[in-house]
Amino acid sequence: MPKECRRKTSKDLGLSGTAVNEGSRSERGAAGKTRQICDDFIQKAAQIAPLSAIKTPPVMDARRVPQVTITPEGGGSSREMQQEDWDDVVDGPLRRKLSNSSISSTGSSAVESEDDLLSDNESKSKGIVTLEHLVDAGESKPWCKLKTIVHWPFSATQRRKLNWVQLAGHKGNFKAADEGNILKKFSENEMQCFEKLRGDALLPFVPGYHGVVEKDGESFLHMTDLLANFDLPNVVDCKMGVRTYLEEELVRARERPKPREDLYRKMVEVDSEGPTPEEHSQRGVTKPRYMQWRETMSSTNTLGFRIEGIKKCDGTCRTDFKKTRSKQDVIQVFKDFVGGNNSILKSYLSRLTEIRQALKMSEFFKQHEVIGSSLLFIHDHTGNAQVWIIDFGKTTALPEGQTLNHDIPWQEGNREDGYLWGLENLMHTLESVSRGGPSEETFCSVSKENS
Ligand code: I3P
Numbered sequence: 001m002p003k004e005c006r007r008k009t010s011k012d013l014g015l016s017g018t019a020v021n022e023g024s025r026s027e028r029g030a031a032g033k034t035r036q037i038c039d040d041f042i043q044k045a046a047q048i049a050p051l052s053a054i055k056t057p058p059v060m061d062a063r064r065v066p067q068v069t070i071t072p073e074g075g076g077s078s079r080e081m082q083q084e085d086w087d088d089v090v091d092g093p094l095r096r097k098l099s100n101s102s103i104s105s106t107g108s109s110a111v112e113s114e115d116d117l118l119s120d121n122e123s124k125s126k127g128i129v130t131l132e133h134l135v136d137a138g139e140s141k142p143w144c145k146l147k148t149i150v151h152w153p154f155s156a157t158q159r160r161k162l163n164w165v166q167l168a169g170h171k172g173n174f175k176a177a178d179e180g181n182i183l184k185k186f187s188e189n190e191m192q193c194f195e196k197l198r199g200d201a202l203l204p205f206v207p208g209y210h211g212v213v214e215k216d217g218e219s220f221l222h223m224t225d226l227l228a229n230f231d232l233p234n235v236v237d238c239k240m241g242v243r244t245y246l247e248e249e250l251v252r253a254r255e256r257p258k259p260r261e262d263l264y265r266k267m268v269e270v271d272s273e274g275p276t277p278e279e280h281s282q283r284g285v286t287k288p289r290y291m292q293w294r295e296t297m298s299s300t301n302t303l304g305f306r307i308e309g310i311k312k313c314d315g316t317c318r319t320d321f322k323k324t325r326s327k328q329d330v331i332q333v334f335k336d337f338v339g340g341n342n343s344i345l346k347s348y349l350s351r352l353t354e355i356r357q358a359l360k361m362s363e364f365f366k367q368h369e370v371i372g373s374s375l376l377f378i379h380d381h382t383g384n385a386q387v388w389i390i391d392f393g394k395t396t397a398l399p400e401g402q403t404l405n406h407d408i409p410w411q412e413g414n415r416e417d418g419y420l421w422g423l424e425n426l427m428h429t430l431e432s433v434s435r436g437g438p439s440e441e442t443f444c445s446v447s448k449e450n451s
Contacts, residue, residue, distance in 0.1 A: 175215060180228040186212060186219035193368070193392035194221065201361040205354070205389045226388055230380045232313040236337050238305045238375045238426060242418030243410055245291040246371050246394055250412065259284025267293060270322050299325045303429075304422025307333055308374065313381065327429070334433045338379070345434045347385035348377060352427050355387060359406070359420060366403040369396045369415045375426070 173185040184190075194209035208224030227233050264285045267274040274293060279285050285293075298306035302325060309319040310333070324333060338344045355375070359365045372394040379385035398404065398415065407420040 175220060177213075177220075177222060177225075180225055181208075181210065182223055182225045183213065183215060183220035184223055186221055187393045189394070189396065190392045191221055192397075193364075193395050196364055196397075200364040201358045202364055202389060205358055205387075206392075207388060207390060226376060226378060226386075226390070229386075230378055230384055231382060233311075233378050233380045234313050234337060235311045236334075236377045237308040237310075238377070239300070239308050240305050240373055240375055240417075240419050240422045240426075241371060242295070242301055242304050242422065244295055244300060244372055245288055246369065246396060247412060247415055248396075250288050253286055253288050257286050259286055260290070263287065263290040266290070270297065294322065297323050297325060299327075299330055303327065303330065303425045304418045305375075305426050310337060312337075327432075330429055331432050334429055337377075338433065341379075342434050343383060344379045344385045345430055347379070347383070348387060349427060349430050349434070351385070351387040352423065352430070355389065356420070356423055356427070359423070365406065365419075367398050369398060369404065370406070370417050370419050371395065373419075375423075 175183040177183045191212060194206070197203055197206055197209075207226055210222040210224070213220050213222045227235070259279070259282050261284050264275060264279060264283050267279075267285055267290060275285060279289075295301045295306075298321065300306045307321040307324055307330065309317065309321070311317045321333070324330060338348075352375075370392075373389060373391045376388045376390050377385075378388070402415075404416055405420075406417060407424075408414075408416050408418075410416045410418060
């Protein structure tokens with residue numbers, strides 16, 4: 001059974017991977033004015049600040065592009081693991097290769113590692129999600145100012161009540177913004193990605209980025225709310241790639257291994273047999289070990305993407321996909337998600353075809369290791385269906401002159417992420433759904449010699 005979303009106060013608000021701003025119907029009805037509002041803000045800013053101090057977003061950045069955010073939390077799975085699933089893992093194409101470690105469900109030979117920052121895993125691990133409820137009206141403090149010295153002239157009437165859904169990512173990462181937009185916690189890395197994406201072939205497929213703003217002493221990326229154009233949207237977040245951690249995280253972890261109890265608890269919640277005896281005794285697992293375990297439990301390793309969370313139009317949210325791994329299960333999830341609507345599937349597939357084309361043209365894509373990024377699918381009862389590329393917090397530039405293929409197996413050192421391979425499999429998944437069921441031969445495989 002889907003876990004019911006829980007209402008939360010603004011104090012609890014936090015978004016990261018995928019944040020969704022769900023305005024009321026009337027608010028969404030007014031979304032058509034968003035561009036005008038954005039333009040007004042830019043003009044007002046220009047009047048207030050000295051011209052030399054204004055970092056005016058280019059016109060293309062003020063376009064209305066939905067920005068959503070979902071968040072996986074959940075511990076449970078849709079079903080128990082079957083033997084064939086394990087076989088899939090063992091034989092799975094494009095398997096990760098570690099130079100000095102191996103991965104197994106029992107983690108018998110895990111990479112030692114740590115992550116420097118502990119995050120909000122306590123809340124995430126409970127599988128609690130998520131209709132985050134944020135009221136951003138009536139603040140007594142003046143709102144925010146652009147980090148680049150431009151003051152942001154929000155009036156009380158421009159503040160409004162916002163409903164948020166977070167299916168994936170770190171809590172506390174999102175705040176309400178002006179209509180049609182959201183604020184995402186500042187990440188230097190993500191900001192640099194958005195800056196570089198300005199002139200790239202991927203621009204039409206990423207959330208609109210309008211610069212950096214400050215609110216309550218914190219910096220945020222000002223981004224378009226991806227749900228602004230939808231009426232009671234259905235949303236699914238798919239994390240792309242065969243690997244969900246950076247190579248540099250592995251290296252750092254090896255140098256300074258630090259078992260984390262929060263990750264241990266999350267692991268046990270899903271599979272009490274998951275930790276090794278040693279991990280059980282120390283009640284801790286390292287970050288890469290946890291991430292690798294997540295990858296093998298889900299479809300990340302075997303299909304090159306995994307489902308992180310789903311929010312349906314009826315308000316229910318599910319993030320309990322940690323053990324959704326087999327092709328059949330993934331197909332079933334998408335089948336439920338689109339409710340047998342082939343026209344929606346067609347729109348999704350056509351958008352994915354465009355995205356694939358853009359990825360192949362993109363200089364940005366060639367030059368970056370894309371880790372932890374998601375494809376966000378959104379549709380509603382009007383037939384509107386879109387897919388967006390989101391979350392660039394761990395997308396990292398390669399050294400000058402180096403490029404990636406994105407569809408060959410990862411070996412530590414080559415920085416490949418398997419993104420394109422995952423995209424092919426994702427497209428085959430949707431094709432299978434439109435045909436009414438799974439079809440093994442349509443899924444991509446990389447020969448064993450390559451995996
Ligand atoms: C989290 C998920 C996040 C990761 C987070 C994990 O696991 O893999 O992607 O954040 O690491 O705990 P889960 O999905 O099972 O909740 P990053 O991608 O930023 O590394 P964290 O606990 O260190 O934040």
